[in-house]
Amino acid sequence: MQTNSFFLLLIFTMFSNSLSCMAQSSKPDNLLFTKASIAKYLKKANKDPMTAILKSYEVSGYNYLVPYHLSLQCKVDSANNALYFARKTMLTTFSSFVGDVKDNETSYINSRHWETDIREDSNYTALDAIVEIISIARTHQVIMINESHIDPRGRLFLSNLLPKLKAEGFTYLFMEGLREDDINERGFPLQTSGFYTSEPMFGDLIRKAIQLGFKLIPYDCYKAPCNTVPEREQHQAKIIYETLQQDPDAKAIVFAGHGHINKDPEKNWMAHRFKILSGIDPFCINQSINSEAPQLFHHLRKHIDKPVIYKNLKTNDYRELSKVNMVDATIVFPDTKWIDNKYATWLLHSGTKSYTINLSGAHYKGTLLSILKCNEFDQFGILAVPVLNMILQQTTRQNISLDPGSYYLRVTDLYGKELYKEKITL
Numbered sequence: 001m002q003t004n005s006f007f008l009l010l011i012f013t014m015f016s017n018s019l020s021c022m023a024q025s026s027k028p029d030n031l032l033f034t035k036a037s038i039a040k041y042l043k044k045a046n047k048d049p050m051t052a053i054l055k056s057y058e059v060s061g062y063n064y065l066v067p068y069h070l071s072l073q074c075k076v077d078s079a080n081n082a083l084y085f086a087r088k089t090m091l092t093t094f095s096s097f098v099g100d101v102k103d104n105e106t107s108y109i110n111s112r113h114w115e116t117d118i119r120e121d122s123n124y125t126a127l128d129a130i131v132e133i134i135s136i137a138r139t140h141q142v143i144m145i146n147e148s149h150i151d152p153r154g155r156l157f158l159s160n161l162l163p164k165l166k167a168e169g170f171t172y173l174f175m176e177g178l179r180e181d182d183i184n185e186r187g188f189p190l191q192t193s194g195f196y197t198s199e200p201m202f203g204d205l206i207r208k209a210i211q212l213g214f215k216l217i218p219y220d221c222y223k224a225p226c227n228t229v230p231e232r233e234q235h236q237a238k239i240i241y242e243t244l245q246q247d248p249d250a251k252a253i254v255f256a257g258h259g260h261i262n263k264d265p266e267k268n269w270m271a272h273r274f275k276i277l278s279g280i281d282p283f284c285i286n287q288s289i290n291s292e293a294p295q296l297f298h299h300l301r302k303h304i305d306k307p308v309i310y311k312n313l314k315t316n317d318y319r320e321l322s323k324v325n326m327v328d329a330t331i332v333f334p335d336t337k338w339i340d341n342k343y344a345t346w347l348l349h350s351g352t353k354s355y356t357i358n359l360s361g362a363h364y365k366g367t368l369l370s371i372l373k374c375n376e377f378d379q380f381g382i383l384a385v386p387v388l389n390m391i392l393q394q395t396t397r398q399n400i401s402l403d404p405g406s407y408y409l410r411v412t413d414l415y416g417k418e419l420y421k422e423k424i425t426l
Contacts, residue, residue: 237273
């Protein structure tokens with residue numbers, strides 16, 4: 001499975017590099033797809049889902065609905081593990097991009113499930129994850145926290161954690177998903193800033209980190225591809241180490257994917273390599289298995305209403321929970337509360353200002369509502385990254401919460417046609 005994951009990374013890296021070449025200060029024209037275009041890419045996706053679906057996202061002018069639709073509709077041989085895994089990865093990734101996280105977890109388990117059910121252990125106490133991490137941060141120079149790339153909750157959690165880490169003296173945020181150096185000056189992401197950074201909550205994580213004064217550092221192989229897993233792990237560790245060499249008293253957060261924070265010397269992933277290079281033992285926090293196998297925590301989630309870390313108060317040891325990654329602690333998220341059995345509460349209510357979406361008409365069914373910062377869309381057009389995406393019903397009357405600011409509510413269809421646009425200020 002690790003080989004498949006690395007193969008995906010190589011594809012994503014090449015894709016991100018090609019997007020970076022398109023970055024510009026002027027607003028590009030919107031690109032319209034046709035039924036013929038969809039049929040053409042669907043035929044390609046049936047043979048090579050990853051290449052075709054990723055390419056469709058670019059050539060459609062970053063129309064999130066195109067790769068989402070192709071991922072849903074393409075048919076691959078389930079006996080072909082590589083194609084099956086590629087299709088599932090595209091489906092779960094772009095489902096998260098459009099805010100359709102309801103069936104994401106179950107879908108992903110079918111292709112990536114390493115764990116077994118986890119039971120309660122009376123030796124461990126559930127502690128508020130943010131409060132406990134801040135306590136940990138006071139005695140550590142480097143905190144590494146991972147994510148599952150299909151689960152925006154990890155990005156939301158880090159967004160909520162950042163103000164408190166800033167108050168504890170943390171100044172650097174190393175981001176695996178970032179693919180550009182100009183992000184700190186501009187202050188917000190574009191579609192060309194990376195791949196996963198185009199997911200709205202990842203984009204908002206970037207905005208908030210820069211607003212708080214963090215310096216964002218891309219540390220993955222994006223200027224030149226890494227050809228092997230060890231080469232990639234070493235490159236990541238080296239970038240973090242060399243940056244901190246220039247600022248030896250600085251405190252840093254490293255935001256990584258999946259197993260890169262694994263401290264197992266035998267696996268020799270990024271976190272262990274960084275420890276060997278720097279002599280700094282990072283505190284590594286796992287939150288990725290929340291999405292890979294949600295039923296793992298069925299017995300634990302019954303008793304929590306916020307993200308927690310389990311700690312033995314007698315020994316001060318943390319319950320790691322994963323059988324795959326050797327880390328220091330694991331975050332467990334509470335069960336998601338669903339609105340209309342479709343929308344995740346944490347997805348629609350991540351801000352402080354309330355607004356009610358009220359759209360009705362047969363032409364809205366299955367279209368995408370994107371909520372974008374006005375200043376970003378006015379300057380960069382379709383390169384702007386939304387703060388929220390949601391698939392609409394024929395009638396959508398839904399309360400949401402956003403941060404204060406001016407936004408466009410923009411509805412587009414599968415072919416890129418703009419059906420509705422309204423400016424709001426909260």
